[in-house]
Every structure is written in C-alpha cells, then in structure tokens.
Amino acid sequence: MSSLKGLNDLDPEILDYLENAPLEHLRCRVLGHGWDQLHEGYIVQEDGAHRGCLTQRVQCWRCLSEGLDTFDSNTLERVGTREYSYVDGYLQAGVEVPRQLVRRYLHARTRTRRSASKVRNIATMGRNRTARTRAA
Numbered sequence: 001m002s003s004l005k006g007l008n009d010l011d012p013e014i015l016d017y018l019e020n021a022p023l024e025h026l027r028c029r030v031l032g033h034g035w036d037q038l039h040e041g042y043i044v045q046e047d048g049a050h051r052g053c054l055t056q057r058v059q060c061w062r063c064l065s066e067g068l069d070t071f072d073s074n075t076l077e078r079v080g081t082r083e084y085s086y087v088d089g090y091l092q093a094g095v096e097v098p099r100q101l102v103r104r105y106l107h108a109r110t111r112t113r114r115s116a117s118k119v120r121n122i123a124t125m126g127r128n129r130t131a132r133t134r135a136a
C-alpha cells in the first residue's frame, strides 16, 4: 500500500511500477519523449540489396530509449511507423500504465515531498540559528 495519499485505489501492479520506475521514465510517460537525432540519412542495405530508404535513428535525451524512422529516399515520405527500442524497465510486461495515473502519482509524490521538506525546514531552523550565532 502506498504512503501517498489518494493512490490507494490504484491497481497494486501499476502502483508497484510507479513506485519503482526511475523518475525519467515517469516524466517521459507524462510529457512524451524528448527525441534528438543520433544518425541521419544512411541507406539501408538488406542482404546486400539496396532498399532505397533513408533512416533516422533518434534517442530520448531523458530516458535514453531509441527510435528508428524510415523514409523513402526519393520522396522522403515516411515508410511504416517508428520502431521503438525502450530502455530496460521502461515497459512493464502485462501492465498498462495510463498517462493519467502517472500524472496523479507524480502530483501526489511532489505534494508529499513539499510538505515533508516544510517539516524539515521548521525542524532545522533553530539549529541553523545556533550555528550562525556560534560562527559570528
């Protein structure tokens, strides 16, 4: 059971994923990947035959997953769809993690951290004042 308020209705498998996934993975799930180009425009050869396609390999700067786009070398129109290669742990086998749940989880986590750090600040206030007095 999560210590975060308002998340106890979540499927335990989804909650387990959310609590163990790196923050970068959760951010990509909410914000979308931040793609940047690694290589561009090399011609794909398959079994020594020229396929007449250009490819573009992209990588997400945040989670480091990769994608491969293929284009017709004459028209530069996309051929097929992007092929994804996710980093380990990004996908959770058999569990679908909707964006809305990731957003709820991150919101709850941020709220909890903020109130926890407020408590810490109040608790250390007296100590800091004493340290400053001693140093002066």
Ligand SMILES: [Zn+2]
Pocket (backbone or CB within 6 Å): 028, 032, 033, 034, 060, 061, 062, 063, 064, 065
């Ligand atoms: Zn990403």
